[in-house]
Amino acid sequence: MSTKAIFGSYVLSHAEGVQSVLRDHWVLIEGTRIAAVTPSRPQADEIHDQPGRFILPGLMNLHNHAFSEQLARTHTEDGNGRKANKSIVYTVLLPLSRRGIEILSPAERMAIARLGVLQLLKGGATTVMEPFRAGIPEMFDAAAEMGIRFHGAPYVFSTSNAQAGADGIVRYAGDDGAADLAIWKSLHAKWHGHSAGRIQLAMSPHATDTCGPDLLRECAAIARDLGVPITTHVAQGPEEVATIAARYAGRTPAEYLDWLGLMAPDLLAAHCIASTDADLRLMAARGATVLNCPRVFARSGNPAAFARFADHGVRTAIGTDGYNLDLLGEMNAASMISKITTGRADAAPAPDLIDAVTRNAAAAIARPDLGTIAPGATADLTVVNLSDPMLQPLYDPRRGLIALANRANIDIVMVDGAILVANGRYARGDEAAISRAGAAAIQRIWDLPEARAAFAG
Numbered sequence: 374m375s376t377k378a379i380f381g382s383y384v385l386s387h388a389e390g391v392q393s394v395l396r397d398h399w400v401l402i403e404g405t406r407i408a409a410v411t412p413s414r415p416q417a418d419e420i421h422d423q424p425g426r427f428i429l430p431g432l433m434n435l436h437n438h439a440f441s442e443q444l445a446r447t448h449t450e451d452g453n454g455r456k457a458n459k460s461i462v463y464t465v466l467l468p469l470s471r472r473g474i475e476i477l478s479p480a481e482r483m484a485i486a487r488l489g490v491l492q493l494l495k496g497g498a499t500t501v502m503e504p505f506r507a508g509i510p511e512m513f514d515a516a517a518e519m520g521i522r523f524h525g526a527p528y529v530f531s532t533s534n535a536q537a538g539a540d541g542i543v544r545y546a547g548d549d550g551a552a553d554l555a556i557w558k559s560l561h562a563k564w565h566g567h568s569a570g571r572i573q574l575a576m577s578p579h580a581t582d583t584c585g586p587d588l589l590r591e592c593a594a595i596a597r598d599l600g601v602p603i604t605t606h607v608a609q610g611p612e613e614v615a616t617i618a619a620r621y622a623g624r625t626p627a628e629y630l631d632w633l634g635l636m637a638p639d640l641l642a643a644h645c646i647a648s649t650d651a652d653l654r655l656m657a658a659r660g661a662t663v664l665n666c667p668r669v670f671a672r673s674g675n676p677a678a679f680a681r682f683a684d685h686g687v688r689t690a691i692g693t694d695g696y697n698l699d700l701l702g703e704m705n706a707a708s709m710i711s712k713i714t715t716g717r718a719d720a721a722p723a724p725d726l727i728d729a730v731t732r733n734a735a736a737a738i739a740r741p742d743l744g745t746i747a748p749g750a751t752a753d754l755t756v757v758n759l760s761d762p763m764l765q766p767l768y769d770p771r772r773g774l775i776a777l778a779n780r781a782n783i784d785i786v787m788v789d790g791a792i793l794v795a796n797g798r799y800a801r802g803d804e805a806a807i808s809r810a811g812a813a814a815i816q817r818i819w820d821l822p823e824a825r826a827a828f829a830g
């Protein structure tokens with residue numbers, strides 16, 4: 374069994390449940406497991422000995438869309454593509470993703486998937502939960518090839534073509550997700566447990582306003598039978614809240630899910646920005662998790678404050694939502710937006726944000742072997758180089774990580790004991806070639822007349 378040892382000037386640790394930082398310790402990895410955390414230099418086949426490194430449990434990015442959001446990148450900032458400052462999810466992202474999947478070859482879809490995984494890894498993530506259109510199954514192939522820990526969440530819809538009217542309301546007839554569920558089951562049969570368990574599936578009904586009661590109940594039953602988590606979009610905006618209230622006797626999106634039995638510890642609910650305080654109390658009582666993605670909402674002028682969810686006692690994880698896959702940058706945004714919206718400098722402190730993407734994220738997907746650096750834990754690590762001039766002088770590594778660091782400081786990314794990023798560069802392939810191929814495939818979608826029209830303003 375191969376062994377590796379990494380020296381950390383700082384190593385994130387938990388003693389009796391309290392997060393702390395060890396100074397000048399080695400982390401010894403044997404095969405896919407952490408064997409020891411020790412102050413003395415161990416024997417190992419491979420030694421990484423360099424001062425200034427902060428060794429963290431592998432950071433977990435539990436909400437991302439590598440495909441659909443790349444379509445929007447640098448097209449939709451500054452309000453472009455938006456009607457009356459409304460969300461672009463139903464007007465731009467979903468329809469263009471659907472068309473894009475139709476026109477691209479499997480090789481082109483694979484190129485986009487590879488670019489997404491490359492960005493996730495360089496952004497510091499060892500684990501991603503990725504909801505996506507089932508028409509790009511190449512996400513699984515790219516994750517398997519590139520080594521990231523991947524919780525694929527192929528969408529299930531009650532309608533195959535969710536679109537919103539000018540009022541932002543989603544309308545569809547029927548409540549039939551049978552075809553999507555059949556695809557989900559076939560992907561589960563093919564991929565769940567693949568790559569020594571690195572590849573898993575999550576059940577992923579798309580959102581409360583695109584999935585009817587019968588479908589949601591069936592999704593929950595299948596997920597619980599198979600023992601996989603459930604992830605969905607919840608309370609993404611006022612239009613969704615109005616839609617659910619009109620359809621289901623005044624319920625909020627959170628109450629709708631609770632009514633159907635989905636509001637439970639196995640639910641990971643993305644966004645929840647239009648949730649009421651009572652909704653958040655309900656989510657906390659049920660043990661559900663909020664997936665907070667502050668930057669995509671900041672982009673359109675909406676605060677999605679980590680502190681609001683955490684202060685209600687809801688387990689809160691952080692994801693990049695496919696926009697800017699720099700997870701450290703997203704944590705900085707979570708900090709800053711929380712401080713602005715609460716008017717308090719002590720909102721969303723660094724240790725809480727670090728727990729959100731490590732220990733709490735691992736708990737949300739019921740993986741106690743992840744999110745911690747301890748003997749016996751799975752060897753997923755994110756190592757940040759704090760010796761960078763931008764981070765000096767440094768007194769507190771956790772505050773430095775949140776307030777000053779970003780993706781440029783990611784040094785090593787390790788999954789299952791394998792080094793995927795070394796010295797900040799992808800270790801298993803040519804970054805430039807992956808970037809060129811992915812961008813060229815996205816350009817084919819941008820060249821579609823409907824894309825030009827959508828982005829025209």
Ligand SMILES: [Zn+2]
Nearest residue numbers: 438606643694
């Ligand atoms: Zn999302």
